[in-house]
Amino acid sequence: MGVDQSKIRNFCIIAHIDHGKSTLADRIIEMTGLLTSREMQDQVLDNMDIERERGITIKAQTVRTVYRSRSGEEYIFNLIDTPGHVDFNYEVSRSLAACEGALLIVDATQGIEAQTLANVYMAIDHNLEIIPVINKIDLPSADPQRVIAEIEDVIGIEAHDAPQISAKLGINIEEVLEQIIAKIPHPKGDPDAPLQALIFDSLYDSYKGVITFCRIMEGTVRKGTQIKLMSTGVVSEVVEIGTFGPGRFIPCDELSAGMVGYIIAGLKNVKDTRVGDTITDAKRPCAHPLPGYKKVLPMVYCGMYPADGAKYPDLRDALEKLQLNDAALQFEPETSAALGFGFRCGFLGLLHLEVVQERLEREFNLDLVTTAPSVIYRIHKTDGQVIELTNPTNMPDPSEIEYMEEPFVSAEIMVTTEYVGPIMTLCQERRGVYLGMEYMEERRAILRYELPLNEIIYDFFDALKSRSRGYASLDYEFKGYVMSNLVKLDILINREEVDALSFIVHADGAYERGRKMCEKLKEEIPRHLFEIPIQAAIGSKIIARETVKALRKDVLAKCYGGDITRKKKLLEKQKEGKKRMRQIGNVEIPQKAFMSVLKLDDQ
């Protein structure tokens, strides 16, 4: 028999990076008693190394715990963790759709951030009950009253009775748990209706195949049920279902309306189980899929090449393995004259790109060369054809192009008032279109801009942080394609075009960018036995040039006292350095040169 729906609470936590989401999750799990303090690993929810290091959640983690309330009754809490970054907005929205309520954690010393605000609005759109929680009240600079006023003012929700807690020290956590019971509605739904389950995440396990995380909205699923994935049409038999114990899966007999759990149905590819899709009973399907599903598409592309050409098959295997768990990651083989065999990879955004890159390097021990990230440009050719360009190298000849379009986003930047000036300058430099500014309170404002995505994906975050001393936060969403005067900028090293360094840029910024790239490359390319010109060109027109002077002297005058070992080490170092170079014509280019040109902001 099913669980009493009135004793279930499904909720998630919304918080800005560093505001204490994972710590609070830890405390909740601790307080609900399924894990003893000794078993607690710090921050049990974020289980990827990178997540732990960066303090962000990339893959949603979910946990089911049992809480005995002050009234003595036992409640089932399903805490659905949400990714914390703009790149994963869609995943956030699906996680929210699986809940009835959300805890909004705000740092008592910081106040609301742009990212948080965006997610709160999204939660409100999903009709979630929002419980504000003021965290870090133990810090001397905590100002809970200001933050409460800000929440009421900016978001427009009641916050006077918001629990004031310290997740770190475990202060007032019980108050949060009681409010969850009192304020968040229990799930509804008919256990006997046709099955309708929302996929909010999935995971690939090498033994069990795809493990689908879902929220049962209507009906009941059991072992042996023939399920159907409504968007892909895939049909499969359920081999195991269960719930999420902290850090492990607990199999059970059935999942019914209102519950959160996992389904294993012998699927081998996470692409079959897309986040947001609806699972139904193949024999007794529901009438409509759940609303809101969309296929996530990569927004940012870049080339990834193994530093050691022989590792190409290893890179392919590694990407395939990552893709098993990351349906948004796309890749296809490509070849570069400069870098050899590699892959053009598609990502949700720059953070997603960086996370994948780091995982490839760390978990798979690969040394990578990454080309400049590019967005998808839409090229309208004179013959009426429209192509979507993900690799600048493939840009057609300008004579064949009628016009080009580039993706724009609408961006909200939250910033303390003293940095409004520098941030506006930054947005202007990045071709931003100013839409307006609102004051959230005396000291903080939201700037609204429309920005070309390709201006954001290079080093916008870094520039934003450095020009606001870390105080600015950014949220953006894709808005649409806009016609734009774009040109392809090529880099020639020793008069040879280096395909991996070509990129597309707005005509107005081409000169500046070309000049900076040449300067940067001059720093990175070691001197050779001959002079090396570095040029930036649009078509056949050279717009910038630098020269790496020929090496005149590299000799160890003294080799003394018979210490040959030291001498050999010196030569080995030299040879080792050479190994990490890419040969372009007769010029050796260090791999980091390809990456260094991505960071050109000189403020």
Added chain:
Amino acid sequence: MKNKGMNNANNNQRTWKKDLRLYVHVPFCVKKCDYCDFLSGPSDEEGIESYFEALYKEVGSYEGRTGDYKVSTVFIGGGTPSCVRSEYIARLLEELKRVFEFSSGDGSLEPEITIEANPGTVDKDKLADYRKAGINRLSFGLQSTHDRELRLLGRIHTYREFVENYRLARELGFGNINIDLMSALPGQELSSWEETLGRVTELGPEHISAYSLIIEEGTPFYERYGPEGKQKDELISEDLDRLIYKRTREILEKYGYIRYEISNYARPGYECRHNMAYWEGALYLGFGLGAASFIENTRFRNTDSLEEYIKAINYNDRSHKNIMSTNKPEHKNEGLLHDAYGIRRDIIQLSKKDLIEEFMFLGLRMTRGVDRLEFKKRFGVSMDEIYGNILNRLEKENLVITCGGKVRLTDYGIDVSNRILSEFLLDKC
């Protein structure tokens, strides 16, 4: 018959002794120069004495294990070996001669015994003592004939003092003298260097070492002229550095000095045999702090902690004496490879690949180059089998030249020799 054969073999062993070179490090100086990164520093008399006591013990520990070798060169380097009292040096040579057999001089060359001496640290008595102790080669660290440049380098002497020392040495009969010079000093102009060369050739030493200054990490010069240094702009340009190098050779050759190694010039017959050993892959044994050795295809160096060196020798010496008497035959088998005091570090047994690489990158430092036949004889494969492709390419780029069965660096090749020598390191063999 059988017995006779055995005897012959023994006789052969006795007559065919391996050529061995000895290096002794004296890590003391009056004051460390501003550019110097060698193991050296000032010390009080007590420190010097305890060091030499340890040094003699180290030499002594080889007693009974040196039968297969004959010593042809000794080099006492530093630091400034001439800054300590000459008794230490005399006793050192006595010890060496007691423990090692030196080549006699009849039928073969007389052993070359060099000591490094800095102007301002020697006098007539000291030099006479050196002569008496058997030292026949002096290497003077002059660096420059301009007092302004000497001050810049942090040297303690003037040019005048050097000239006095030099004349004294000649008067006392030293017939083989080297003068160390240093070019590419911050702010140096070609004319000042040419003046230095002019004055030195006038004095007419047998050997001249002309190094260009290297800014080494951890020195006061690095603070001033290193990548972060405020005065790095005063360093001379690479073009001037190379011009100086070119002029050095021209001037010195005019006066009869032949460049035989990247930085070394000598009158014919006066090449430093000890230094050549390093480039030729000959055997050498080092004594004292940080001294490097190459014996039985094995490279190692002594610890470079002065405290550790002295402690290890004094501590182990007590137990050592007992062990020595019972274990002697065993150590004898080990020959020079036995580390009596546990002071050796970085012990590396060279593979064939290592030996091949060293043959090339050390041999190419000598202007006569590396010999193809010698290569084949040593390693059983031809040089082209291993390095054919590389040599072809380097030859095409005018970096090496092949002639008369030898391969050597071109003048331009010397300028960028690190680049070239690193090409001779092999991935695998």
